[in-house]
Amino acid sequence: MQVALFIPCLSEHLYPQSAMSMVKILRHIGAEIDYVDGQTCCGQPAFNSGYRKEIIPIAERFIKLFRHKQYVVAPSGSCVAMVRKFYYDLDIHPNLHQARDDLAAKIFEFTEFLVDVARCDGLGGSFPHAVTYHDSCHLNRELGIHEQPRQLIRAIADVQFIEMEQSDICCGFGGTFSFKFADLSIAMTERKCRYIEESGAEYCIGADSSCLMNIEGFLRRHGKKAKTMHIADLLAASLGL
Amino acid sequence: MNLRASSTRQYIRTALKNDNLRQAVNKATQTALQKRLAIVEQTPNWEDLRLRAHSIKQNVIEHLDEYLERFEKKCGENGIHVHWATDAEEARTIIKKIVRQNNVASIVKSKSLTTEEIHLNPFLTNLGVETLETDLGEYIVQLLDQTPSHLTAPALHLTRQDVGRIFQQKLGVDYTENPHELLQIARKKLRQKFLQADMGISGVNFAIASSGAFVVIENEANARLSMGLPRIHLAVMGIEKLIPTFQDLPLFLKLLPPSATGQKQTVYVNIIGGAQYDVLGEGPEQVHIVLLDNGRSKIAADVELRETLFCIRCGACLNVCPIYQQVGGHAYGWIYMGPIGATLIPQFLGLHEGRFAPFLSSLCGACHEICPMRIRIPHHLLKLRNQVVEAGFSKKGEKSVFKLWAFLAQHPVLYRLTTWLPGKIQIIYRRPFPAPGYWRKRALGLFDSRGFRRRFLDEQKQRKRRANIDQQHGMTT
Numbered sequence: 001m002q003v004a005l006f007i008p009c010l011s012e013h014l015y016p017q018s019a020m021s022m023v024k025i026l027r028h029i030g031a032e033i034d035y036v037d038g039q040t041c042c043g044q045p046a047f048n049s050g051y052r053k054e055i056i057p058i059a060e061r062f063i064k065l066f067r068h069k070q071y072v073v074a075p076s077g078s079c080v081a082m083v084r085k086f087y088y089d090l091d092i093h094p095n096l097h098q099a100r101d102d103l104a105a106k107i108f109e110f111t112e113f114l115v116d117v118a119r120c121d122g123l124g125g126s127f128p129h130a131v132t133y134h135d136s137c138h139l140n141r142e143l144g145i146h147e148q149p150r151q152l153i154r155a156i157a158d159v160q161f162i163e164m165e166q167s168d169i170c171c172g173f174g175g176t177f178s179f180k181f182a183d184l185s186i187a188m189t190e191r192k193c194r195y196i197e198e199s200g201a202e203y204c205i206g207a208d209s210s211c212l213m214n215i216e217g218f219l220r221r222h223g224k225k226a227k228t229m230h231i232a233d234l235l236a237a238s239l240g241l
Numbered sequence: 242m243n244l245r246a247s248s249t250r251q252y253i254r255t256a257l258k259n260d261n262l263r264q265a266v267n268k269a270t271q272t273a274l275q276k277r278l279a280i281v282e283q284t285p286n287w288e289d290l291r292l293r294a295h296s297i298k299q300n301v302i303e304h305l306d307e308y309l310e311r312f313e314k315k316c317g318e319n320g321i322h323v324h325w326a327t328d329a330e331e332a333r334t335i336i337k338k339i340v341r342q343n344n345v346a347s348i349v350k351s352k353s354l355t356t357e358e359i360h361l362n363p364f365l366t367n368l369g370v371e372t373l374e375t376d377l378g379e380y381i382v383q384l385l386d387q388t389p390s391h392l393t394a395p396a397l398h399l400t401r402q403d404v405g406r407i408f409q410q411k412l413g414v415d416y417t418e419n420p421h422e423l424l425q426i427a428r429k430k431l432r433q434k435f436l437q438a439d440m441g442i443s444g445v446n447f448a449i450a451s452s453g454a455f456v457v458i459e460n461e462a463n464a465r466l467s468m469g470l471p472r473i474h475l476a477v478m479g480i481e482k483l484i485p486t487f488q489d490l491p492l493f494l495k496l497l498p499p500s501a502t503g504q505k506q507t508v509y510v511n512i513i514g515g516a517q518y519d520v521l522g523e524g525p526e527q528v529h530i531v532l533l534d535n536g537r538s539k540i541a542a543d544v545e546l547r548e549t550l551f552c553i554r555c556g557a558c559l560n561v562c563p564i565y566q567q568v569g570g571h572a573y574g575w576i577y578m579g580p581i582g583a584t585l586i587p588q589f590l591g592l593h594e595g596r597f598a599p600f601l602s603s604l605c606g607a608c609h610e611i612c613p614m615r616i617r618i619p620h621h622l623l624k625l626r627n628q629v630v631e632a633g634f635s636k637k638g639e640k641s642v643f644k645l646w647a648f649l650a651q652h653p654v655l656y657r658l659t660t661w662l663p664g665k666i667q668i669i670y671r672r673p674f675p676a677p678g679y680w681r682k683r684a685l686g687l688f689d690s691r692g693f694r695r696r697f698l699d700e701q702k703q704r705k706r707r708a709n710i711d712q713q714h715g716m717t718t
């Protein structure tokens with residue numbers, strides 16, 4: 001099984017550790033890792049801000065880079081949603097339509113890949129802590145991924161998994177939204193963090209670095225005990241990788 | 242009303258500090274959501290209902306002209322006067338004419354967003370016609386000289402204590418916060434007016450194309466009274482409100498009340514199918530219906546955005562929206578608010594005036610998930626954001642930033658440099674870079690100058706070296 005990594009910007013520059021954890025897990029289940037050098041961004045920040053024309057070359061470049069891979073896996077739901085779903089809202093050159101369709105069918109979010117493609121029911125391991133899980137919006141609603149990460153967490157032998165209140169309510173990040181309407185965004189983050197705290201979990205697990213960055217930033221700034229952790233880091237830690 | 246982003250931000254800031262407002266909004270939306278969920282869970286074919294409703298509306302909006310013609314013809318046969326209004330002004334002129342011709346001195350209104358859309362109340366008041374809102378929530382909002390803050394619950398932003406104080410001040414009654422007593426106070430004030438009014442005005446929930454009839458659903462009987470008691474009834478209806486036949490009505494009546502108030506059914510379903518019959522002598526002598534376009538046919542012409550016209554104004558997308566839950570409906574600055582409002586504002590008011598609205602969303606998608614009509618609201622918000630940008634109404638300088646960024650993203654070496662550099666700087670300057678607004682209440686992470694790529698490639702080199710050594714080792718032993 002050949003897996004080409006797609007490492008989104010935030011993972012590349014702010015959370016390389018989590019991406020490394022993903023690599024470890026993928027190797028652990030026997031995947032052969034392939035890194036496509038020269039990859040950059042999928043174009044999502046500009047797309048969400050209304051800039052479509054500007055990112056067509058970025059999307060076309062992305063499609064060409066990954067078109068011949070067997071599987072493409074990324075540690076982020078929203079970036080996968082961008083490629084799988086929103087590339088259809090761009091005027092991609094007709095010559096690349098087939099390649100776009102192919103790519104949409106073989107790009108996967110990390111937990112989705114583990115459970116649905118690699119048919120891994122769980123990895124076991126040990127993580128004797130209380131954890132909760134935050135459903136990132138694009139992951140949950142665009143890609144319909146909510147069971148897969150939970151299944152992987154529950155499979156860890158001694159973890160205490162607690163569902164927080166409204167685990168699927170937005171954390172308030174929303175990309176440029178958090179700058180354009182900063183006060184509102186913060187109020188939303190505050191609420192999310194309150195639910196995390198109330199759950200009593202030591203760690204809030206997530207599968208999207210952008211939400212985790214937002215949540216972590218708020219928790220840290222306000223001296224909260226709870227920490228955030230990418231699911232790849234959790235799985236790697238539980239296996240001692 | 243002011244739609245500029247700066248005043249929206251200002252409003253949001255004030256709203257966020259208003260605990261009373263936030264509590265009221267939070268409580269009301271949570272209650273509606275819980276009740277809704279209880280019903281949806283008991284309705285195993287809910288998804289199927291949504292799909293069917295979507296396809297019915299799809300068909301209607303695609304063939305709107307035909308359905309409208311049929312509706313007009315049937316209304317004519319039933320003795321309902323049909324008037325066409327291309328915009329708000331024309332609608333007001335039509336209504337003025339009817340009011341003048343019939344010497345109307347007082348009007349009772351039942352809740353209608355479409356009449357808010359054409360600013361009917363101030364217009365009628367200026368004509369010297371006494372105009373009274375009769376829906377309790379709408380009545381309260383009218384006393385305050387405000388606009389509704391929710392599609393189905395106009396006074397959702399107020400607590401019952403607020404209402405008690407408003408009644409005390411505006412109506413001169415003793416303070417009470419007992420909902421039942423408050424209702425009785427309003428009822429007493431309103432009953433008299435119903436009997437005196439010359440004209441009743443309502444909106445329309447559904448109009449039946451094949452029968453020339455229209456439907457108004459409600460819980461308080463005020464719509465029923467304003468439709469039945471005065472000698473003239475006038476309904477204002479957006480042209481998208483049509484459904485093909487009466488057979489389609491039950492489907493929509495199954496979807497709307499649970500989504501709106503978490504009720505299985507509303508208390509009343511009122512249907513007007515014509516003016517007074519000679520034999521019975523009951524009901525209004527004249528029935529008028531104003532068919533309002535006001536930009537709708539233009540929206541209907543867009544193969545994608547036309548989906549925003551499928552809206553049945555249930556308000557579920559507002560209730561579930563994490564933004565609406567924080568600040569309520571007035572933040573949007575217009576009569577249609579919340580996620581669906583954010584799509585309608587730029588379409589009705591123009592991309593320039595409504596330019597901020599599509600951005601007032603984190604694109605979380607909860608609205609699409611809950612919408613009984615399955616309207617892909619985030620999808621449309623994204624498209625409208627693009628239209629705002631293409632029309633040149635985005636923030637100054639933003640375009641050049643994204644253009645530069647897009648250029649860099651096509652040149653990996655340069656792209657890496659832009660993050661390698663801050664990473665290097667932060668080795669010495671161990672503080673996050675300024676992120677206006679964002680960082681005020683959030684700590685920021687530091688850039689990693691090595692990044693994933695470097696780590697991975699280094700690691701791979703090491704693995705190869707190790708593999709080579711192992712191999713050599715294997716050969717020597």
Ligand code: SF4
Pocket residue numbers: 392500551552553554555556557558559581608611612613614615616
């Ligand atoms: S968009 Fe959907 S959920 Fe929102 S008010 Fe309209 S019908 Fe209801």
